[in-house]
Amino acid sequence: MKFPTSYKAPKNLLSTKNSKTIKGEKLGYTTYIMYLAPHTQNSKGKNLCSHASVGCAKACLFNSGAARFNQVQLGKMNKTEYFLADKKGFMLQLFNELTRIEKLHKAIVGDEQIGRTGKVVRYKKFAVRLNGTSDIPFENIKIVDNKNIFELFPNVQFYDYTKNNKRFDNKILSTNYHLTFSRSETNDKVSLDILNRGYNVAYVFGVKKEQDLPTHYNGFTVINGDESDLRFLDEENVIVGLKYKLMTGKGTSGMNKDNVNNNDFLIDVSKQLATV
Numbered sequence: 418m419k420f421p422t423s424y425k426a427p428k429n430l431l432s433t434k435n436s437k438t439i440k441g442e443k444l445g446y447t448t449y450i451m452y453l454a455p456h457t458q459n460s461k462g463k464n465l466c467s468h469a470s471v472g473c474a475k476a477c478l479f480n481s482g483a484a485r486f487n488q489v490q491l492g493k494m495n496k497t498e499y500f501l502a503d504k505k506g507f508m509l510q511l512f513n514e515l516t517r518i519e520k521l522h523k524a525i526v527g528d529e530q531i532g533r534t535g536k537v538v539r540y541k542k543f544a545v546r547l548n549g550t551s552d553i554p555f556e557n558i559k560i561v562d563n564k565n566i567f568e569l570f571p572n573v574q575f576y577d578y579t580k581n582n583k584r585f586d587n588k589i590l591s592t593n594y595h596l597t598f599s600r601s602e603t604n605d606k607v608s609l610d611i612l613n614r615g616y617n618v619a620y621v622f623g624v625k626k627e628q629d630l631p632t633h634y635n636g637f638t639v640i641n642g643d644e645s646d647l648r649f650l651d652e653e654n655v656i657v658g659l660k661y662k663l664m665t666g667k668g669t670s671g672m673n674k675d676n677v678n679n680n681d682f683l684i685d686v687s688k689q690l691a692t693v
């Protein structure tokens with residue numbers, strides 16, 4: 418597959434309009450998520466998901482057999498090329514964007530800001546997820562004053578999923594950055610280890626409906642992680658149960674179906690529950 422090599426710095430790196438952020442709004446949060454192209458889907462072949470498995474990459478990538486990329490995919494690739502070509506400029510833009518966002522939310526009196534149309538424009542409370550579809554250890558990137566993005570915004574709640582267990586050793590986790598480990602078909606043992614350390618782990622179950630998620634798995638309570646994406650609000654030391662979602666967009670509906678057939682990244686509840 419040929420990826421675009423050029424990029425244009427986009428107006429915004431973070432977005433607030435998708436199914437995940439809408440669920441957060443129901444809980445009174447505006448969620449800002451950054452979506453890059455996952456894994457090695459970039460012109461440089463650089464892996465932005467260092468601990469991805471074959472199964473998760475297959476379930477996640479754009480390799481749907483489509484002849485062309487759609488606008489959403491192109492947007493992710495554009496940001497990724499920008500990040501890879503000019504990390505300093507990219508991170509400074511992110512810093513400026515978050516400075517503006519923090520100011521906007523600080524100025525809100527009450528729980529929300531209503532726009533001219535009578536609809537909520539933004540909520541007082543907000544959260545930021547930088548790895549919407551990547552697994553970059555942003556804690557290692559210093560931006561200004563030898564500080565990373567989490568240190569530069571100590572009053573902002575950040576959260577992410579990761580497959581990189583080493584990131585759980587970083588002290589930043591005890592402050593304003595919440596991480597949920599992400600189970601794949603190759604890290605079952607590590608997932609259990611992380612659970613035994615008291616953290617949360619997301620498991621993707623091959624179920625058709627959220628209601629079919631198990632209530633317990635491997636001795637741990639399973640919560641429905643699809644109710645919202647605000648992982649920092651979850652109770653502690655649980656499995657965050659997720660249902661794999663087939664694409665539903667116009668022109669892309671069901672396009673990722675083949676990516677998950679016979680893919681051990683998804684847990685087959687009917688097979689596995691007997692062993693619990």
Ligand code: SF4
Nearest residue numbers: 466473474477550551
């Ligand atoms: S690590 Fe996450 S974002 Fe990266 S390819 Fe796997 S599922 Fe996708």
